[in-house]
Amino acid sequence: PRTQKMATFLKHDFSEARWKTAAKKNAFVLLGQQRYEDAAAFFLLANSLEDALEILLKYCKDIQLALVVARLYEEPQNAMLGTGSDNTMEYNICFKRILSSYILGRPYDSSDAVTGSLRTIRYDDDPFQSAR
Numbered sequence: 178p179r180t181q182k183m184a185t186f187l188k189h190d191f192s193e194a195r196w197k198t199a200a201k202k203n204a205f206v207l208l209g210q211q212r213y214e215d216a217a218a219f220f221l222l223a224n225s226l227e228d229a230l231e232i233l234l235k236y237c238k239d240i241q242l243a244l245v246v247a248r249l250y251e252e253p254q255n256a257m258l259g260t261g262s263d264n265t266m267e268y269n270i271c272f273k274r275i276l277s278s279y280i281l282g283r284p285y286d287s288s289d290a291v292t293g294s295l296r297t298i299r300y301d302d303d304p305f306q307s308a309r
Contacts, residue, residue, distance in 0.1 A: 191223070200223040201225060204216045204220045204223060214237065229246060229250075230271055234279070240275065251269040273285050
């Protein structure tokens with residue numbers, strides 16, 4: 178019965194505001210029921226990437242899944258800017274923030290969010306050692 182209800186719900190057009198709102202409400206209900214993966218999926222249906230990533234990182238503690246979702250869900254910046262080739266695409270803030278904060282152990286500097294790049298990180302620094 179529960180899977181049938183979910184399947185019926187998923188047949189709707191989530192590009193419409195009505196169904197985005199319904200998906201977000203259902204995501205909060207699922208979050209309250211500790212069904213974290215389902216809640217993250219419903220936040221994605223509601224076009225709420227940041228909420229979905231927060232659940233994946235905070236409750237599921239799945240950095241890899243959060244990186245994959247961010248990478249797949251976000252559009253490359255070059256596509257928005259109309260520049261670059263397919264092999265030089267820069268991904269948006271969420272992907273970089275997760276990579277920088279959770280993998281490298283450094284806060285992501287979003288002051289240069291559009292043109293910023295992780296290439297500016299010095300590779301001789303150990304991001305996991307505390308400052309002296």
